[in-house]
Amino acid sequence: MSEDFNLSWLGEFQKKANADRELGIVGEWFSTTFSVSFGSTRVAFKIANGRVEEIMHDPRFDVRAIFGFSAPREVWQKFFAQTPPPLYHDLFAMIMRIKEFVIEGDSLVAMQNARALHRMMLLMREAGIGNV
């Protein structure tokens, strides 16, 4: 890890996402790889039919993430707070209002899967509350 982020809870996120009834319904067409950069710590998520198939820490350059989200630690800490402050409480809130929160890559693919992706990021938030 290039920064001392505690990301041990990502396993819990994977379990939550893969057991989620709603994702099982709305994620049928959500198959891609996307990345999340927590500061300089980058993680890639391989998604197959709405399920988190693989979580890759510090992925090599041959892991092709189609899109991703990147933000400094301070931003993620607010997103993962027990009670997130306004503007940091939702994926789309940060996309619209937080300059340091950046969507990378092909945003069209992200928006095509907005419903499942948004659900997945909510579950990621739930798993990571207080841990970032």
Place this chain on the structure above:
Amino acid sequence: MSDIEAITGRYLNITVDGRAYRIFYEEAGSGIPLFCLHTAGADSRQFRHMLNDLDLTKKYRVVAFDLPWHGRSTPPNLWWKDRYLLTADHYMAITKRVWEAIGLQRPIVAGCSMGGAIVLRAAFDHQDEIRGIIGLETTAAGHGRYNDFLHHPAVHGGELCATYTYGLNAPASPESGKRENWWYYAQSGPGVYRGDIHFYCNDWDAWNDLSRIDTLKCKVALLSGEYDYSATPQMTEDVHKAIPGSYFKLMKGMGHFPMIENYPNFKPYLMDALAYIGD
């Protein structure tokens, strides 16, 4: 169990700017007209809790309508030859024509989001004809929500617009309220939310007109949800500061859709705002 609600719905035919429109409206109660304007890409169903609230309807005739292209109001004939882009002029003209055609005398005009924007225009252009306005999530100019994905052949517009707006709710609002609003958004016609956002983000700028509002003639109550990141509390408070005599309250733990996302928490704020406007 069965429970028939007191709401009645009707259709109204009007002509505005030379075009005929078939408009749906619903209402309940009697007394002071309280005329309600829905948010962008949605419809009058967002006001169902107000329409069903006896505390409200025993004193107010609550009326909500669907803008053309929205809900059960059809687009005008030859709509397929138009790109739907709402403008402030047209929005105000339709709104005024509807309250006049229904026969509402000096209504309180209440609106949320883009409805919370156009009520300001009602206050500066028609202040002698209305009792006052209630602006929910009001801005004098809004920016940053318009984007091409809202109407794009490679994106399911209903799902995107509904998900895009879901985050505008407060995290602690009941999931049922947030999801009900999601459903209304998902039912919107293709490009309609984008067309409304054109008004909200590109056409609407009321800063030079706010000084024309005389709150001795027309009361102005503004309510803002803490978690609203589209019309942030600061943006609404800035409008309040520009209108001497206006009323402003921050709604703690509330988002952008108070009347549908969390009506029990919204109701006390609404009642206080109505008390401020008076009879």
